[in-house]
Amino acid sequence: MVIEPKKRNIAYRCPECGSAVIGLVGKFALAANLLRLKCTCGEGAPLDIKMESDGKIRLSVPCVFCKQNHSYTVSEAVFFDRELFLLNCPYAGMDIAFIGEESDIDEQLQRTENEIRQLMSALEAEELSDIQPAEMNEDEILPDPAVYDTLRFLVRDLEESGKLSCPCGEGEYDLRFCDGGVQVYCERCGATHTFYATTPTMAEEYLETEEIKLK
Ligand SMILES: [Zn+2]
Ligand SMILES: [Zn+2]
Ligand SMILES: [Zn+2]
Structure with a gap:
């Protein structure tokens, strides 16, 4: 039996x-190198994927809505299995990248x-740049979207495995x-749980969380 090396599509x-x-x-290629995807137009920022020594996979993804990259950290199991x-933009609330099988992607x-077409027509925008922010410098973007991205990943992961619960x-x-951070809340009963994290490193410490009960 030949074991196929794991591969994953990302878009x-x-x-x-x-x-x-x-x-x-490819899993082997990723273990060895930083992988970079770039548009053939040569203008847009690239998407970078890197496997850390702890096995977590770090992605820097260009956002079509914000015109800046967002950072995400996912486990190897999430990425390959x-x-x-x-991957969702924390500002626009829109999905900006997809990992999975080709047909699903x-x-x-x-x-x-x-969705982009609808958004553009709702805003009476003629070009993509009309719905994007004007050039902004990093300091204006507060709080750090990487914090939100990381915690959103954690919450979705716990939710899918049934480890997130609330009173209702x-x-x-x-x-x-x-x-002081990011809050997960229940849209029905209003219960909350707060992650006190203002930097990506603080947010990543929460990735070890195994279960959350909202109060
Ligand atoms: Zn392009
Ligand atoms: Zn964005
Ligand atoms: Zn609830």
Whole structure:
């Protein structure tokens, strides 16, 4: 029996020209190198993927809505074994990158293309740049979206494995920035749980969390 080395498709949309960029990530290649995906237009920022020594996979993903990269940290299992994993922009609330099988990714690209069209027509925008922010410098972007991204990953992961609960028992969970960090809250009963993290490193410490009960 031959064991196929694990491979994964990843896709994002170029923030400059709006084209979908799709790449194939091999586990062995990733263990050895930083992988970089770039749009053929040559203008947009690249997507970087790197495996850390702790086995976690770090992604820097260009956001078509914010025109800056967002950082995400996912476990190897999520990256290579999850059927479909979506990376979401914390500002626009839109999915900006997809990890999974080719057919699922194509479907997501189609869905998000429609979302972008709808957004553009709602804003009476003619070009992609009309819905993007003007150039801004890093200091203006507060709080750090990487903190939100990391905690969002944790919450979705716990939610999917049934390790996130709240008093009403049928919570629909979402996240928001709050004083001192990020809060996960139940949209039905209003219960919350706060992560006190203002830097990516502080947020990553929460990744060890095994269960959360909202109060
Ligand atoms: Zn491009
Ligand atoms: Zn964004
Ligand atoms: Zn609830």
